[in-house]
Amino acid sequence: MLATLVLSLEAEAGMDVILVGSSELSAPPSPKLGRDLIAYEVKVNQRNIEDICLCCGSFQVHTQHPLFEGGMCTSCKDKFLGALFLYDDDGYLSYCSICCSGETLLICENPDCTRCYCFECVDTLVSPGTSEKVQAMSNWVCFLCLPFSRSGLLRRRRKWRARLKAFCDRESESPLEMYKTVPVWKREPVRVLSLFGDIKRELTSLGFLGTSCGPGRLKHLDDVTNVVRRDVEEWGPFDLVYGSTPPLGHTCYHPPGWYLFQFHRLLQYARPPPGSPRPFFWMFVDNLVLGTDDQATATRFLETEPVTIQDLSGRALQDAVHVWSNVPAVRSKHAALGPQEELSLLVQDRQRMGPYSQSSGPARLVKSCFLPLREYFKYFSTELSSSL
Numbered sequence: 001m002l003a004t005l006v007l008s009l010e011a012e013a014g015m016d017v018i019l020v021g022s023s024e025l026s027a028p029p030s031p032k033l034g035r036d037l038i039a040y041e042v043k044v045n046q047r048n049i050e051d052i053c054l055c056c057g058s059f060q061v062h063t064q065h066p067l068f069e070g071g072m073c074t075s076c077k078d079k080f081l082g083a084l085f086l087y088d089d090d091g092y093l094s095y096c097s098i099c100c101s102g103e104t105l106l107i108c109e110n111p112d113c114t115r116c117y118c119f120e121c122v123d124t125l126v127s128p129g130t131s132e133k134v135q136a137m138s139n140w141v142c143f144l145c146l147p148f149s150r151s152g153l154l155r156r157r158r159k160w161r162a163r164l165k166a167f168c169d170r171e172s173e174s175p176l177e178m179y180k181t182v183p184v185w186k187r188e189p190v191r192v193l194s195l196f197g198d199i200k201r202e203l204t205s206l207g208f209l210g211t212s213c214g215p216g217r218l219k220h221l222d223d224v225t226n227v228v229r230r231d232v233e234e235w236g237p238f239d240l241v242y243g244s245t246p247p248l249g250h251t252c253y254h255p256p257g258w259y260l261f262q263f264h265r266l267l268q269y270a271r272p273p274p275g276s277p278r279p280f281f282w283m284f285v286d287n288l289v290l291g292t293d294d295q296a297t298a299t300r301f302l303e304t305e306p307v308t309i310q311d312l313s314g315r316a317l318q319d320a321v322h323v324w325s326n327v328p329a330v331r332s333k334h335a336a337l338g339p340q341e342e343l344s345l346l347v348q349d350r351q352r353m354g355p356y357s358q359s360s361g362p363a364r365l366v367k368s369c370f371l372p373l374r375e376y377f378k379y380f381s382t383e384l385s386s387s388l
Contacts, residue, residue, distance in 0.1 A: 035124045042153055049153060054125070055080070055099035066167035067144065068098060068125075069155040076100075081172055085329030087114070087371035091206075096121055097144065098154075106134050108142030112184040114374055115142050126152035168328075176304055176326045179279035181375040189216035190239045190377040193232070193270055195224060195263055197244035197285070202367040210380025224262050232269035239278075239377065241270050244285040244321075244363065256289040257297070264301050279376045283325035285366055290322070298324055307331055309365050321365050328372040 035057040041047040051061055054070030061071030072080065076099065083100040087093055092114045096102040102118020119131035130152075134140050149156040157163055161181050168178040190208050194200070198220045203209045208216050219235050221227065232238075243263035246252050263284050272278050284302060286295070299305055302324045311319040323330055 035120065038124060039153060055101070063167070063171060065098075065157075066164040067157060067160050069157060077171055081168065084168075085372040085375070087329075087368060089368070091371060091374070092116055097142075098125070106131060106140065106142075108145060109139045110141050110145045113142060113145050115144060117142060125154040174304065174331060178328060179281075179376065180277070182279065182377075187376065187378040190373065191216060191237065192218040192240045192242065193235070193238045193266070194218055194220040195241070195243035195266060196222060196246065196259055197242070197363050199242050199363045199370075202363050203370065206367070206370055207379035208370070208373065208377060216377065224266055227266065229269045232266060236270055237272065237278075238270045239280060240373070241267050241282045242285075242363075243267075243283075245287050245289045247287045256286075256291070257294045260284065260286075260290065260294060260298050260301070281325070281327050281373065281376075283323065283327055283330070283366065283369070285363070286322040288320065288322065295322065309369070311365055319365060323366060323369070325369065327369055328375075330369050 037057045038049070038052055038054070041052060042049050049070045050064060052059060052071055053061055053073040053076055054065045054068060055072060055076035058073040058076075060073050062074040062077055063072050064070070065072045080100040083095045085093075086095065092105075092107055093116050095116070096105060096118035097115045098117060098121040102116075102120060104119050105116035106119070106122060108115045108117075122131045122134065123129065143151055143154055143156060144160070146156075149158075161183070165178050165180040172178070190203070192199070192203065192208075200209060200218050200220065203216070203218065209218060210216075219238075241263075243259065243266075245256050245259045267282055270280075272280050284298065286298070286306070290298065295306065304324055304326070306322040306324050307330060309321055309323055
């Protein structure tokens with residue numbers, strides 16, 4: 001008898017869920033090529049699912065999947081790390097939370113969740129045809145939000161947030177430590193220190209600086225020459241420190257390197273005490289005005305390599321910025337910018353110099369980089385109020 005599918009639980013506040021009775025799992029037919037092998041190996045050959053890559057079905061397991069019971073091969077691990085915190089313009093994750101792939105995705109409709117799952121993972125690991133049933137639901141809750149841990153072969157790991165942090169710290173090539181994501185009921189409004197460039201509009205449009213439910217707060221400073229540690233401590237504590245060099249065309253009263261050194265100075269004042277588990281993020285954005293020596297200094301002081309985020313219109317490169325940050329997935333947005341392309345952009349900027357507009361500033365290009373903060377801080381809208 002096929003496993004029973006319970007398509008809704010009235011007790012769960014009207015949310016639709018899928019529950020598969022583990023005691024009624026039947027033996028599947030002989031396996032086909034690909035991921036169908038997972039169910040056959042587990043149910044017929046009694047192979048431990050931890051010895052199979054949950055993402056592709058390979059037996060060449062390198063590590064364990066951090067969110068669900070099962071293994072992970074090296075190539076799937078690399079793909080998972082690169083796509084784990086990538087978001088689409090609608091505010092949801094770009095890829096499946098199981099395999100970090102997938103073309104057609106099912107979106108969790110818990111308003112506090114941004115996770116998605118591909119049809120193939122759901123049909124392979126829960127039961128065939130499950131994705132079609134989920135599509136027919138009015139309000140589906142995903143496998144990380146459900147009150148029970150198992151659906152078919154898919155079993156949520158205990159303390160998966162801690163396991164995810166340990167997985168990223170162990171497997172990532174980045175020298176920066178990842179903070180453990182925060183459960184919804186523990187998330188607080190974000191507190192931001194914005195230096196030189198004001199990111200209030202960007203964070204408001206993403207829902208972090210809402211007008212109700214205890215909104216986050218932002219402290220913006222243009223001139224920090226006389227700011228001392230005591231000032232920052234009195235204004236804080238802060239969860240995010242942002243700084244940028246000014247765009248070309250904006251009146252600049254200091255050499256480009258000044259913005260880097262002042263950002264680094266205030267960043268040290270704002271950091272939580274050593275050993276604090278509190279998530280703390282920072283981002284420094286260069287609008288292509290730092291010279292080669294200053295860029296090398298930024299990399300040394302901030303202890304991470306920069307990434308380049310580009311603005312493309314069709315195939316034409318319109319704008320770009322260099323970004324140093326510890327916000328998750330910023331490194332996944334890397335796109336190399338050649339010397340000739342960078343020189344061309346600088347020439348374009350000089351040719352179109354005029355009154356400075358916030359809409360043309362560097363914050364516009366890094367706006368989507370703030371979306372991963374939804375895993376750590378409270379936000380006050382389920383729909384983005386403006387296009388990314």
